[in-house]
Amino acid sequence: MNVDKTRSENQQSNEMKPMSIRRVEFDSLEGLNQAFEAMTAMICCGNQGGPGCTCGSMGG
Amino acid sequence: MERRDFHTFGKDGRHYVFLTDLVSLFEIDADTSAVLARVEAGETPFGEGVRQRWQQFCDHMDELARSMPKAKALRSPEDIPDHVIGLYLFVSQQCNLRCTYCYADEGEYGQPGKMNKEVVRQTFDRFFSEGQRHQVTFFGGEPLMNLPVVNKTIELADEYRKAGKADIAFNVVTNGTIYSKKIETLFRDHISDVTFSLDGPKALQDEQRPSKSGWSSHDKISKNIERLTADTQVNWGIRSIVTSQGCDQVEEIYRHLNEFGPGGIGLVDADVPTDHPLYMDDEAYERFVEQIVAVNRKGLRSFVEGGQPVAFEYPFYILFHFVSRTHNLYHCNAGTNLLAVTAEGDVYPCHRFVGIDEFRMGNVADPALRESAPFQDIRKRFMHTTVDERSGCCDCWARYLCGGSCDKYSYTEHGDMEPPVERHCHYIKTVIEVLLPDVAAVIEQPAERLELMQRLRAGLSCRIGAKGGEEVHVA
Numbered sequence: 001m002n003v004d005k006t007r008s009e010n011q012q013s014n015e016m017k018p019m020s021i022r023r024v025e026f027d028s029l030e031g032l033n034q035a036f037e038a039m040t041a042m043i044c045c046g047n048q049g050g051p052g053c054t055c056g057s058m059g060g
Numbered sequence: 061m062e063r064r065d066f067h068t069f070g071k072d073g074r075h076y077v078f079l080t081d082l083v084s085l086f087e088i089d090a091d092t093s094a095v096l097a098r099v100e101a102g103e104t105p106f107g108e109g110v111r112q113r114w115q116q117f118c119d120h121m122d123e124l125a126r127s128m129p130k131a132k133a134l135r136s137p138e139d140i141p142d143h144v145i146g147l148y149l150f151v152s153q154q155c156n157l158r159c160t161y162c163y164a165d166e167g168e169y170g171q172p173g174k175m176n177k178e179v180v181r182q183t184f185d186r187f188f189s190e191g192q193r194h195q196v197t198f199f200g201g202e203p204l205m206n207l208p209v210v211n212k213t214i215e216l217a218d219e220y221r222k223a224g225k226a227d228i229a230f231n232v233v234t235n236g237t238i239y240s241k242k243i244e245t246l247f248r249d250h251i252s253d254v255t256f257s258l259d260g261p262k263a264l265q266d267e268q269r270p271s272k273s274g275w276s277s278h279d280k281i282s283k284n285i286e287r288l289t290a291d292t293q294v295n296w297g298i299r300s301i302v303t304s305q306g307c308d309q310v311e312e313i314y315r316h317l318n319e320f321g322p323g324g325i326g327l328v329d330a331d332v333p334t335d336h337p338l339y340m341d342d343e344a345y346e347r348f349v350e351q352i353v354a355v356n357r358k359g360l361r362s363f364v365e366g367g368q369p370v371a372f373e374y375p376f377y378i379l380f381h382f383v384s385r386t387h388n389l390y391h392c393n394a395g396t397n398l399l400a401v402t403a404e405g406d407v408y409p410c411h412r413f414v415g416i417d418e419f420r421m422g423n424v425a426d427p428a429l430r431e432s433a434p435f436q437d438i439r440k441r442f443m444h445t446t447v448d449e450r451s452g453c454c455d456c457w458a459r460y461l462c463g464g465s466c467d468k469y470s471y472t473e474h475g476d477m478e479p480p481v482e483r484h485c486h487y488i489k490t491v492i493e494v495l496l497p498d499v500a501a502v503i504e505q506p507a508e509r510l511e512l513m514q515r516l517r518a519g520l521s522c523r524i525g526a527k528g529g530e531e532v533h534v535a
Contacts, residue, residue: 036379
């Protein structure tokens with residue numbers, strides 16, 4: 001069973017395309033952390049706090 | 061690299077891998093994604109081809125990791141300062157509503173009463189005398205039912221500020237049903253942030269949040285939100301509790317709350333026992349999550365397309381972590397830099413633990429409170445419950461974006477703070493998997509990225525109270 005699976009995988013691997021990896025860059029938004037924090041004030045701890053509920057879920 | 065260090069997923073024919081420790085996202089080819097999915101699922105043994113591709117991927121990522129700055133922890137145990145940053149002050153353990161899902165015994169927490177000014181003074185003595193900045197949230201019950209002590213607290217804060225002992229900002233969480241000129245003045249002059257509790261359209265609100273005297277809570281809060289936010293710099297938002305009654309109306313609830321203007325909107329599922337009629341069963345909860353994701357997706361599109369400037373929070377939550385490349389080690393600051401003080405002066409790790417004896421840290425009347433064994437033991441217990449230490453979290457790919465479940469929710473479900481709440485895990489993973497590719501697509505389109513940045517700056521100026529900012533609704 002495993003032998004068959006391995007043979008099949010080896011066959012598959014020969015058909016694999018070359019590995020392609022590209023990093024999604026978020027760097028251009030650096031400096032906007034304060035905006036992100038302000039825009040997530042209601043998400044906080046999800047626990048009936050609110051803007052500035054001080055739960056610290058965003059590290060404050 | 062181990063299984064716990066990555067997660068691969070696909071959306072709209074594209075394939076991605078998220079690297080947990082680096083807090084980074086990569087688009088990858090379909091074949092590599094398929095290999096990673098098998099490794100992640102714990103499948104063995106592999107054929108040589110799969111093994112080679114896995115090794116190739118690991119080598120590539122190891123090299124990349126060496127060239128990138130390491131991600132930072134938002135707060136690690138050694139970074140946590142000794143002083144309290146946020147404090148919930150239960151000025152009133154009485155309420156004029158009897159909400160059907162209230163976890164607090166109609167706001168009384170088993171001990172109905174109002175805080176007196178001596179408890180306020182003792183609270184200040186214990187926590188606010190070291191020249192630090194603090195945030196006090198008036199909470200209840202309905203905190204505006206004890207306006208004299210609210211005002212006394214503000215007077216005392218002014219004394220402390222003048223003496224250089226503390227710089228204190230004030231927030232309120234209110235059901236919004238009480239209005240007076242004094243409250244309007246209070247909001248205008250002294251309150252930084254207000255959260256109104258409003259569940260949705262009139263029928264839903266009045267069903268879930270009935271008054272004790274028979275009037276419509278929806279009618280009162282609708283009028284009062286307008287009056288209390290009309291001529292003020294205060295930041296404000298609306299929190300809706302979603303139950304089995306409202307779980308199929310999420311978009312309708314959102315639209316209704318959105319009509320009140322440029323405040324934030326928060327939607328959260330009710331914390332009720334599984335046998336409670338308002339508890340969402342698994343199917344209802346799944347529909348709730350789907351709608352939350354749908355509203356978030358619409359909000360992001362609306363935000364970058366320049367139509368009605370409406371946003372929903374999760375895209376920005378994701379952006380925060382990816383741009384800052386930070387690890388969330390905790391769900392929140394409870395028990396360390398966040399505490400709650402009841403009307404009687406009892407101290408708890410946060411507003412949600414109030415009334416649970418196991419978590420009573422002491423009383424503000426005790427001059428040695430902060431050095432006492434119960435206080436220190438509970439504080440250490442919270443401090444050491446990082447996501448890396450929590451069973452069920454430490455091997456999760458989403459751990460640093462999540463920080464773990466709410467300690468109170470875990471305690472309610474498991475009698476233990478460490479194990480995660482499965483629903484919370486499903487919620488946060490779903491949000492990330494669906495929204496992260498959307499956010500990435502925006503970032504990769506120069507025009508949309510620019511629009512996002514401009515609107516974020518405009519939104520920030522609005523949210524922090526500066527006049528002239530473009531109105532942006534956030535939820």
